[in-house]
Amino acid sequence: MANVLWLQGGACSGNTMSFLNAEEPTVVELITDFGLNILWHPTTGLQIGDQVQELLKDILAGKIQMDILVYEGSLIEGPNKTGTMNYFADRPMMDWIKELSAVAGYVVAIGDCATWGGIPAVAPNPSESTGLQFHKKAKGGFLGADYVSKGGLPVINIPGCPAHPDWITQILVAISIGRIGDVLIDEYHRPKTFFTDFVQDGCTNVTNFAQKVDGGFGTRGGCLFYEVGCRGPMTRASCNNILWNRQSSKTRSNHPCLGCTEPGFPHNDLMKGSVFKTMKYMGVFPKEVPTGQSKLSYYIEAGFQKIKPSNKKIKETSI
Amino acid sequence: MSTIKELNISPVGRVEGDLDVKVYIDNGKVTRAHTQAAMFRGFEKIMEGKDPQSGLIVTPRICGICGGSHLYCASSALDTAWGTKLPPNALLLRAIGQATETIQSIPRWFYAIFATDLANKKYANQPLYAEVVKRWSAYVGESFQKGLTASGLPVQVYALFGGQWPHSSYMVPGGVMCAPTLKDITRAHAIMVQFKNDWLEPIWLGCTIERYMEIKSWDDMLAWVEENDSHKNSDLGLLIRAGIEFGLDKFGQGVGKFLATGTYLHKDMYNTPTIDGRNEALISSSGFFDGENWHEFDHLKVSEDVKHSWYDNQKDGLHPWDEPLPTPAKSQPLHETDFDGQYSWSKSPRYDGHACETGPLARVIMNANPNNKDHQIKDPLFGDIMKKMGPSVFTRVLARVHEAPRLYKFIEQWLSEIDLNAEFYIKPVEKDGKGFGATEAARGALAHWIEIKDGVIKNYQVMAPTTWNVGPNDGKGNPGPIESALTGIEIEDPSDPVEVGIVARSFDSCLVCTVHAHDEKSGVELSKFKL
Numbered sequence: 001m002a003n004v005l006w007l008q009g010g011a012c013s014g015n016t017m018s019f020l021n022a023e024e025p026t027v028v029e030l031i032t033d034f035g036l037n038i039l040w041h042p043t044t045g046l047q048i049g050d051q052v053q054e055l056l057k058d059i060l061a062g063k064i065q066m067d068i069l070v071y072e073g074s075l076i077e078g079p080n081k082t083g084t085m086n087y088f089a090d091r092p093m094m095d096w097i098k099e100l101s102a103v104a105g106y107v108v109a110i111g112d113c114a115t116w117g118g119i120p121a122v123a124p125n126p127s128e129s130t131g132l133q134f135h136k137k138a139k140g141g142f143l144g145a146d147y148v149s150k151g152g153l154p155v156i157n158i159p160g161c162p163a164h165p166d167w168i169t170q171i172l173v174a175i176s177i178g179r180i181g182d183v184l185i186d187e188y189h190r191p192k193t194f195f196t197d198f199v200q201d202g203c204t205n206v207t208n209f210a211q212k213v214d215g216g217f218g219t220r221g222g223c224l225f226y227e228v229g230c231r232g233p234m235t236r237a238s239c240n241n242i243l244w245n246r247q248s249s250k251t252r253s254n255h256p257c258l259g260c261t262e263p264g265f266p267h268n269d270l271m272k273g274s275v276f277k278t279m280k281y282m283g284v285f286p287k288e289v290p291t292g293q294s295k296l297s298y299y300i301e302a303g304f305q306k307i308k309p310s311n312k313k314i315k316e317t318s319i
Numbered sequence: 320m321s322t323i324k325e326l327n328i329s330p331v332g333r334v335e336g337d338l339d340v341k342v343y344i345d346n347g348k349v350t351r352a353h354t355q356a357a358m359f360r361g362f363e364k365i366m367e368g369k370d371p372q373s374g375l376i377v378t379p380r381i382c383g384i385c386g387g388s389h390l391y392c393a394s395s396a397l398d399t400a401w402g403t404k405l406p407p408n409a410l411l412l413r414a415i416g417q418a419t420e421t422i423q424s425i426p427r428w429f430y431a432i433f434a435t436d437l438a439n440k441k442y443a444n445q446p447l448y449a450e451v452v453k454r455w456s457a458y459v460g461e462s463f464q465k466g467l468t469a470s471g472l473p474v475q476v477y478a479l480f481g482g483q484w485p486h487s488s489y490m491v492p493g494g495v496m497c498a499p500t501l502k503d504i505t506r507a508h509a510i511m512v513q514f515k516n517d518w519l520e521p522i523w524l525g526c527t528i529e530r531y532m533e534i535k536s537w538d539d540m541l542a543w544v545e546e547n548d549s550h551k552n553s554d555l556g557l558l559i560r561a562g563i564e565f566g567l568d569k570f571g572q573g574v575g576k577f578l579a580t581g582t583y584l585h586k587d588m589y590n591t592p593t594i595d596g597r598n599e600a601l602i603s604s605s606g607f608f609d610g611e612n613w614h615e616f617d618h619l620k621v622s623e624d625v626k627h628s629w630y631d632n633q634k635d636g637l638h639p640w641d642e643p644l645p646t647p648a649k650s651q652p653l654h655e656t657d658f659d660g661q662y663s664w665s666k667s668p669r670y671d672g673h674a675c676e677t678g679p680l681a682r683v684i685m686n687a688n689p690n691n692k693d694h695q696i697k698d699p700l701f702g703d704i705m706k707k708m709g710p711s712v713f714t715r716v717l718a719r720v721h722e723a724p725r726l727y728k729f730i731e732q733w734l735s736e737i738d739l740n741a742e743f744y745i746k747p748v749e750k751d752g753k754g755f756g757a758t759e760a761a762r763g764a765l766a767h768w769i770e771i772k773d774g775v776i777k778n779y780q781v782m783a784p785t786t787w788n789v790g791p792n793d794g795k796g797n798p799g800p801i802e803s804a805l806t807g808i809e810i811e812d813p814s815d816p817v818e819v820g821i822v823a824r825s826f827d828s829c830l831v832c833t834v835h836a837h838d839e840k841s842g843v844e845l846s847k848f849k850l
Contacts, residue, residue: 013383028468044431049328119365119380122365216744217746218744220498247475247478248482253480254496255489272369274370275370
């Protein structure tokens with residue numbers, strides 16, 4: 001049994017939509033079978049207007065226990081740190097979050113905007129958006145590097161644009177069944193159980209990657225790392241182990257990984273030549289190489305593979 | 320004795336995003352309403368100076384509910400700017416993406432956002448109330464869980480081609496990223512059949528899709544309800560009976576003018592994308608309906624007013640290509656807002672000077688246009704319903720759910736038309752220029768305008784359905800569609816103004832609301848009602 005309050009700041013509601021896709025458990029099962037009591041949610045909440053304000057005030061006064069505060073969307077501080085570009089329930093959202101985070105059992109940031117600012121924080125960051133406890137790669141964010149919730153943990157970050165529904169529901173279940181102690185987090189406060197594997201682990205094109213066979217849009221087979229900017233080898237997420245919508249993943253559908261579970265997404269701040277193009281030195285050497293490899297060793301290995309005469313596309317010519 | 324009061328609702332909730340509304344109430348009846356969009360992120364500003372394809376990544380993330388629709392627009396805008404060639408497969412797969420997102424939204428919106436309000440105590444003494452509560456109560460209603468779970472199925476099909484839903488970027492200028500194989504197509508068919516068998520036919524219609532699609536007039540619809548218990552007791556049957564019993568056809572009329580930008584570009588009619596060739600190539604037609612007559616849609620007749628929007632350095636009445644990127648002005652919380660001045664982050668889009676409602680009702684009105692071509696949807700039903708009943712909360716909701724059977728048939732047809740041996744993508748040549756792309760998101764007309772200069776984005780303007788519907792007064796003082804639809808409604812219990820929520824939710828706004836009311840006589844704010 002756990003009381004959950006879910007709020008949205010500079011949000012697109014994409015994480016909520018993702019959450020509503022959940023199966024095992026479905027959102028309804030979370031409530032009926034796992035004892036999650038959603039105090040209010042912007043998309044499904046029944047209370048209206050002052051009823052919501054009263055609820056928030058009762059939580060702050062300690063009359064209602066809030067075990068989990070789920071936050072979706074960036075924390076908008078603009079203009080000039082006033083937060084008035086995002087009013088919620090008649091106050092700047094940032095003022096509510098400051099106070100609610102002080103009484104929350106655990107704070108869970110869902111999606112890139114809440115974790116480290118996301119797209120709204122891309123330069124020039126017109127809304128002065130930041131994440132709850134990180135700003136891009138830098139620890140701090142809105143609540144500060146030292147923040148811990150009443151339960152003794154910093155903000156639990158579930159990144160992704162959006163986060164996968166399982167990443168969200170399993171962490172909520174872990175808290176509600178008392179296994180929060182098993183949720184280990186990495187340097188970016190991501191639960192290791194979901195963010196240790198790389199997106200490339202389980203990618204159906206991993207053979208083509210190993211043999212340096214290029215892919216591209218609208219074709220079958222071939223690796224997307226070389227020409228269209230796939231970030232699968234540099235991105236920690238379980239997208240190819242726990243599939244999306246039960247069916248697929250970006251890379252399985254020939255869509256380059258955008259690296260959306262790593263701080264800094266969208267990478268290179270969308271500069272010219274960075275969108276669906278692999279950025280290279282001298283038009284040959286990729287500027288970023290798989291995590292864990294030095295550039296030199298990668299270039300040597302890739303060079304050998306490229307010139308080996310036996311390598312040709314193991315093309316899925318079969319339709 | 321007349322008493323005018325001010326009512327404040329912040330937030331209304333179950334509208335996506337942040338919206339405030341102020342209403343003046345005289346003897347329980349709303350005499351004036353103002354909508355206030357309360358959140359600013361500046362996505363258009365973020366894209367300035369960035370890679371021309373940035374919109375493919377950024378714009379789907381404006382809205383997680385209609386991300387596929389934004390992608391449809393963003394890729395189309397680049398297609399027209401770059402002069403790409405589009406293979407038929409690409410047009411089919413884009414249309415399937417758009418259609419699966421929209422059909423997903425029908426049960427998700429109906430159960431999670433709209434129908435729970437009909438279980439409100441306001442309707443407790445209506446004969447059908449017990450049945451409505453049993454089916455549609457949040458979380459525990461019999462149909463709520465089935466409908467919500469089934470809503471995840473169509474976007475599984477989206478994921479087969481786009482990798483995931485929400486937030487894929489698989490539609491790119493020149494086509495699509497994917498090159499599906501037979502197993503993807505067969506699986507997609509199977510998932511859609513499951514959606515039909517789990518929800519669409521047994522729970523929603525109580526009959527076959529084919530039987531439902533025989534309905535051509537309001538009289539046909541009423542006869543269909545009474546035809547047998549299966550129809551009568553389906554969720555659609557209950558919606559029609561309860562909707563009329565609860566009087567949903569009696570309020571929330573709106574401005575009575577409708578705009579659709581249309582969608583589903585025909586696979587063989589838009590292989591050389593141009594702005595001028597777009598209207599002809601649409602399967603779900605575009606248009607402007609002035610209340611009596613249909614007019615051809617011309618994107619150059621679209622403009623935005625900003626007199627009441629929190630933006631500086633902009634004139635009223637500019638076409639999106641001529642609009643500057645946003646310069647945010649100082650905003651206020653609702654209780655400090657002067658509604659004669661700037662009061663919303665939303666702008667006020669106008670078509671040929673008119674405030675227009677956009678959304679499923681606008682779409683089905685365009686489908687009833689007698690001038691539609693043979694490749695376009697021809698469905699007279701809502702021409703008839705508009706004549707007999709006019710717009711209302713009920714008409715709007717009926718229009719939304721009416722699309723589900725037809726979309727199902729389209730998705731099946733388009734899947735069957737994919738040629739696995741043909742191409743999916745033709746690599747375009749990048750160049751500077753201006754582009755326009757549009758579609759119909761589940762909740763209405765969506766359009767993007769782009770200008771590329773020196774190889775980067777110089778200007779990007781997005782006009783979303785909610786901007787059309789929820790925008791504030793224009794420069795001439797004319798209200799936006801939701802402001803207009805709220806005017807005249809009766810609020811039975813100011814401590815639970817569910818009527819305001821029902822009207823706002825019937826538009827499926829992408830916003831979160833605050834409603835506000837004043838003592839107009841003294842000009843002094845009354846102490847707030849406890850809502």
